[in-house]
Amino acid sequence: MKRPRLMVLGLTVLLFLAACGGGNSATGAGGSSGSSGGKLSGTLTVFAASSLTEVFGTLGDTLKADNPGLKITFNFAGSPALATQLTQGAPADVFASANETQMKVVTDAGLQAGAPGIFAGNVLEIAVPKDNPGHVTGLADFAKPELTLAVCAPDVPCGAAAKKVFAAAGIQAKPDTEEEDVKAALTKVELGEVDAALVYATDVRAAGAGVTGIPFPEAGQAVTRYPICRLTAAPNPRAAQAFVDLVRSDAGQRALEAAGFRAPGS
């Protein structure tokens, strides 16, 4: 009973991918991994910044649909934690960092296979609870001591970016808490416990209906660039290359854009 159904499903997927591949072939990237040198198999381990959770999950499903024998394990965490795990010898095939600093930690340790490439950019946005209890309208509201405000700690990437935009706008920010990562800051907005938090545009997009995003012009002063690379210790180098190619393909870039990321050049 089960097998014919699986085969039908497999065929559908193959046809679908063939159709996609047809449109994609001009770029030469992505999609082609399956056809050259047979299907991928084994386990692919991807260490990626938390902000990539949704997009990479989707892209992973795409790659798995193309290669039924492939198992993909994601380790989503803050980039510094991932860089520490990698320099301490964690076995992984691909590392995608939310900033160039943490990628440098990994390349300084000589763990990269090939130069890392930038595949996306991200900017900060103000996140407020849906009913906007603090009547926040722009970055200047972060100077109001009467509001309850969250930013990221200066030690983590989103906090470093926040510092930059405040400096660019000449604002003396008065936060009540410096969060350990961007998702923690967002949680406090979702719970309505802060009037506003400074998070990435992609996080606002991922949070859904409970959170409203307010873009601000100074955000362009601190564009965070996301580099990706294969790792020398990769147990599955072929799958690693296929995943990196997929992320940088047109399909990958479309998925990133849909999640609120900027194109790497901007």
Place this chain on the structure above:
Amino acid sequence: MRRGRSGVPVPLLIPASLGVAFLVLPLVGLLVRTPWSELGPQLAAPGVGEALRLSLICATSATLISLVLGVPLAWVLARSAGRGRSVLRALVTVPLVLPPVVGGVALFLVLGRRGLIGHWLFETTGITIPFTTAAVVLAETFVAMPFLVISVEGALRAADARFEDVAATLGADRWTTFRRVTLPLVSPGVAAGAVLCWARALGEFGATITFAGNFPGTTQTMPLAVYLALQRDPEAAIVLSLVLLVVSLATLLLLRDRWLGRAAA
């Protein structure tokens, strides 16, 4: 007598040694990696003293609150009968199994400015608890108090109830019996529970950073400072961890001698 005691049976000795190695080796790892030459500058860095002071104050406050609320609670658990008791005990130990971050979110849902009690407090008085030092103490108490309750309950159950019966026959009421007979009887258990509770509170991270946030001087305790230092400079994080370890070990050893000296001798 003595010779008989000093020989530890081999079936106990081997796992015990493995246990010690497992618990102590990570500490050795920290010591080996400690950048001793940077110790001075790292310790003098702004915020370290403040975070340590805040940690000690908050953990001690949390322990005091836990003693005031937890010892009576342990008595109720140990001395009352009925089916309600096992349900009550299960409920009390919930913070032990709850991931601390979830505990922090749960505290928001009750004491946050939109929480069950918190919203009422906010609307009538304008007071909000999250992101204050009080929030750190509450988060630590929530996570650490069960350790004290369980220890004290165990001590109360092990204590010989006949002492209390005798006190009653001599005319002492239940409150006097508790104060003059039961409490002195279980004081080593209370002390051990308080030490556990304090240690747990001192190392508390998840509930604290969730419910109290992280701001230097107000809510940034040592574990939070260590975590954030790890994002920037792993060596600084090691130094800070070491400070926390030394201070906590020194405190525990001193207190142990003072509180448990007679009982252990």
